[in-house]
Amino acid sequence: MLRLRVTTGGAVPIYRQVIDQLRQSCASGKLSVGDAVPSVRALAKELLVNPNTIAKAYAELVRDGVLESQRGRGYFVAAQRNIFSAKERRRRLDLVMDPFLAEALTLGFDPQQIRDEVAKRLDRMTKSKS
Amino acid sequence: MLRLRVTTGGAVPIYRQVIDQLRQSCASGKLSVGDAVPSVRALAKELLVNPNTIAKAYAELVRDGVLESQRGRGYFVAAQRNIFSAKERRRRLDLVMDPFLAEALTLGFDPQQIRDEVAKRLDRMTKSKS
Amino acid sequence: MLRLRVTTGGAVPIYRQVIDQLRQSCASGKLSVGDAVPSVRALAKELLVNPNTIAKAYAELVRDGVLESQRGRGYFVAAQRNIFSAKERRRRLDLVMDPFLAEALTLGFDPQQIRDEVAKRLDRMTKSKS
Amino acid sequence: MLRLRVTTGGAVPIYRQVIDQLRQSCASGKLSVGDAVPSVRALAKELLVNPNTIAKAYAELVRDGVLESQRGRGYFVAAQRNIFSAKERRRRLDLVMDPFLAEALTLGFDPQQIRDEVAKRLDRMTKSKS
DNA sequence: GTGGTCTAGACCACA
DNA sequence: GTGGTCTAGACCACA
Numbered sequence: 001m002l003r004l005r006v007t008t009g010g011a012v013p014i015y016r017q018v019i020d021q022l023r024q025s026c027a028s029g030k031l032s033v034g035d036a037v038p039s040v041r042a043l044a045k046e047l048l049v050n051p052n053t054i055a056k057a058y059a060e061l062v063r064d065g066v067l068e069s070q071r072g073r074g075y076f077v078a079a080q081r082n083i084f085s086a087k088e089r090r091r092r093l094d095l096v097m098d099p100f101l102a103e104a105l106t107l108g109f110d111p112q113q114i115r116d117e118v119a120k121r122l123d124r125m126t127k128s129k130s
Numbered sequence: 131m132l133r134l135r136v137t138t139g140g141a142v143p144i145y146r147q148v149i150d151q152l153r154q155s156c157a158s159g160k161l162s163v164g165d166a167v168p169s170v171r172a173l174a175k176e177l178l179v180n181p182n183t184i185a186k187a188y189a190e191l192v193r194d195g196v197l198e199s200q201r202g203r204g205y206f207v208a209a210q211r212n213i214f215s216a217k218e219r220r221r222r223l224d225l226v227m228d229p230f231l232a233e234a235l236t237l238g239f240d241p242q243q244i245r246d247e248v249a250k251r252l253d254r255m256t257k258s259k260s
Numbered sequence: 261m262l263r264l265r266v267t268t269g270g271a272v273p274i275y276r277q278v279i280d281q282l283r284q285s286c287a288s289g290k291l292s293v294g295d296a297v298p299s300v301r302a303l304a305k306e307l308l309v310n311p312n313t314i315a316k317a318y319a320e321l322v323r324d325g326v327l328e329s330q331r332g333r334g335y336f337v338a339a340q341r342n343i344f345s346a347k348e349r350r351r352r353l354d355l356v357m358d359p360f361l362a363e364a365l366t367l368g369f370d371p372q373q374i375r376d377e378v379a380k381r382l383d384r385m386t387k388s389k390s
Numbered sequence: 391m392l393r394l395r396v397t398t399g400g401a402v403p404i405y406r407q408v409i410d411q412l413r414q415s416c417a418s419g420k421l422s423v424g425d426a427v428p429s430v431r432a433l434a435k436e437l438l439v440n441p442n443t444i445a446k447a448y449a450e451l452v453r454d455g456v457l458e459s460q461r462g463r464g465y466f467v468a469a470q471r472n473i474f475s476a477k478e479r480r481r482r483l484d485l486v487m488d489p490f491l492a493e494a495l496t497l498g499f500d501p502q503q504i505r506d507e508v509a510k511r512l513d514r515m516t517k518s519k520s
Numbered sequence: 521g522t523g524g525t526c527t528a529g530a531c532c533a534c535a
Numbered sequence: 536g537t538g539g540t541c542t543a544g545a546c547c548a549c550a
Binding site for chain 6: 268274332
């Protein structure tokens with residue numbers, strides 16, 4: 001059973017947190033192709049947020065090819081297809097990588113530590129798949 | 131002499147870019163403890179942005195212990211205090227690492243590619259120190 | 261000056277109409293790279309619809325790389341870049357072409373007429389660019 | 391024997407797919423005036439969908455003059471009446487053509503490619519007549 | 521002034 | 536029951 005948690009008041013919008021956590025669930029294999037995700041209303045009720053906020057998150061995941069919606073039935077995990085051009089994928093990677101690395105360095109981690117942590121986390125994410 | 135560049139086009143707010151670049155300059159050693167950073171007005175003029183935007187960025191950097199203000203003299207790079215406990219640093223690292231890795235994976239990059247890109251980017255960031 | 265019109269009550273959602281018309285304005289050269297589009301509030305007021313509806317349309321155009329938003333400044337026409345993979349572009353073309361052709365045939369136009377009308381309309385769209 | 395196929399995955403509602411495919415079968419000559427179409431129940435059973443969904447599709451086709459219902463006998467392809475004036479047909483064509491062309495252009499296809507794809511697709515649609 | 525997020529709540533489309 | 540669209544309106548972030 002999918003467990004999501006969001007915090008309010010912080011800098012990260014609720015809908016962004018939902019997106020990130022669902023992406024992670026897909027990437028880590030906690031969710032597989034074809035799996036249903038909670039309905040907009042059910043998740044909104046569980047997280048105590050407005051259904052529109054969940055709908056917004058789900059809509060973005062659909063646009064990015066992570067989820068598919070079936071009207072009247074619900075949202076489901078889509079087969080991963082690379083919808084973006086190589087250039088765009090690269091652009092989007094940099095867009096998320098740079099702030100991450102800047103923050104990691106600012107936190108006092110050195111390059112070697114960062115590489116190690118990234119490798120370790122990637123292992124955990126992909127191993128748990130099988 | 132410190133060189134900052136901001137782009138007014140993208141999604142990242144100007145004050146955020148200023149913060150990120152100064153943090154990175156400190157992390158990479160381009161700026162050392164005690165170094166002066168440009169005055170609010172000078173930097174605003176140079177970057178052609180509103181002084182309020184720079185003031186806001188500097189205020190956040192002071193709040194985070196990256197800069198110190200000396201009244202009447204200007205802003206200086208603060209002695210690197212590790213404000214956070216090891217556990218807290220770790221927590222904050224995960225907080226930014228997980229969404230980054232999840233997005234990278236759903237973009238279709240595999241673990242090896244992600245490790246390579248991270249290493250490459252880190253090299254570029256830290257080489258520019260010398 | 262950009263002129264948009266929407267009808268309510270029909271099958272086509274308002275935000276979809278806004279998207280279509282802005283796409284057309286870009287495709288036909290009525291709008292050029294860097295041009296500002298009306299602010300969310302201004303357009304909402306002009307069309308007598310809710311600002312959220314306009315915001316939704318603009319957000320989709322940003323996601324598709326047609327517009328760029330500059331926080332605090334407004335929305336602007338983005339440089340056209342092909343953000344989608346060849347496969348995805350093809351998929352999206354079919355997604356809009358098939359319903360169009362089916363409707364055209366149902367209206368009683370024969371293939372030759374449809375080809376002619378498409379060619380004529382394309383000419384008008386791209387000639388008006390210069 | 392009429393062959394319909396519906397996919398329950400995508401964004402297009404099932405009843406819409408049924409409508410589009412029947413319209414296309416009529417337009418392409420696969421179905422001729424007076425031909426019977428499958429009964430609501432038979433088609434629902436064949437496609438594994440709710441009979442209400444088929445009933446809804448047939449109702450719209452009757453409303454548009456594509457089908458006729460004969461009480462107790464079933465649904466039949468109606469005599470092709472051109473319900474719309476030439477002007478109205480033209481207006482309706484533009485209504486669907488413009489968004490299609492605008493999207494195709496903003497997807498990065500050039501006029502020549504669009505003309506080619508349209509011609510190719512039309513060929514395939516009408517060849518299947520024989 | 522601009523855009524961004526979120527809530528509360530209505531009403532429709534679809535299965 | 537499910538998702539989709541839209542309104543009214545609040546409050547924040549940014550320039």
